[in-house]
Amino acid sequence: MTLEIGTVDLTMDEIAGRLAAAFPVELSAVSVQEPDTVVAHLERTRLKDVARRLKELPQLAYETLNWIAGVDLGAQLESVYHVYSWRTNTYLELHVTVPRAKAELDTVTDVWPAADWHEREAWDMMGIRYLGHPDLRRILLKDDFVGHPLRKDYVDLAENHPHA
């Protein structure tokens, strides 16, 4: 498979309009926030379905996942997917919120294999559990680490410092 790079010439407003039209229910607050980035909020139950369709979307075809970020919003946690369309050379930033008490999301590793390590990192640092991930282990911290340190309510625990 060869990548088609820059073959589709669309303005950012046209891209945002096409996305809003293709996903009228799933996406909300679609806006252009950077010269090359469309930002949108996505209903979490539709995540995998939307991811699959985004990759196949005519002309736009968000084929590459750049990274996944975790955000602590207080009552909610947020998983931010940064995906890239080679045909238009633009980014799409998908914000998916989950309740803090039940931080679970579908995995997108079967759509974008690059999500593997990023989901492990988000699990490691923010405690967002990605259901269906093939190997959801900690990736940066040691396996017996207690807690998720980038959550705002994390307090440093003595058992995480065996060498103190």
Added chain:
Amino acid sequence: MSDMVPDRLKIGYPKLEKFQNPNVITTTADFVFSWARSNSVFPFTYGLACCAIEMLSSGFARFDVARYGMEVFRPTPRQCDLMIVAGTLNEKMAPVLKRLYDQMAEPKWVVSMGACATSGGPFYDGYNVVNGVDKVVPVDVYIPGCPPRPEALFQGLLELQGKIRQHSFAPVLPGAPEDAGS
């Protein structure tokens, strides 16, 4: 530069002209072997963070640690006798550091380079940071700085050379005081 080196680190050499004729040198085995050993230290490239950049630049031509006989940085612990821990040690890395230290052949030394390796430094409160490599392995010389310049590293290595030269090869006999012969 020679004025900056403390007397206890200086080492006396016989004048070259005394070797013009066949000659006999009388010395102690401790002096000769410690002198040789202190000038052929093989450092272990244990760079963990930005201090490693200073450590590497110490090895190249501008600063040139080869002047002290330490230019052969080895990537395996089995060929090294000096571990320069340059950077932040975290809890996940600590068992690895201990294991690599254990794999080094005796005698061996450890230099803690920079604030992080010495105490945790700016990451003292970090959720995954070990507050000093001396929690894991015994440290011979601590070098302050964030990161230390190559000159500071050399000062620490000169201190270490002074320490190596105090080493004795005489076996400690049973019942003898621990510091016998040193």
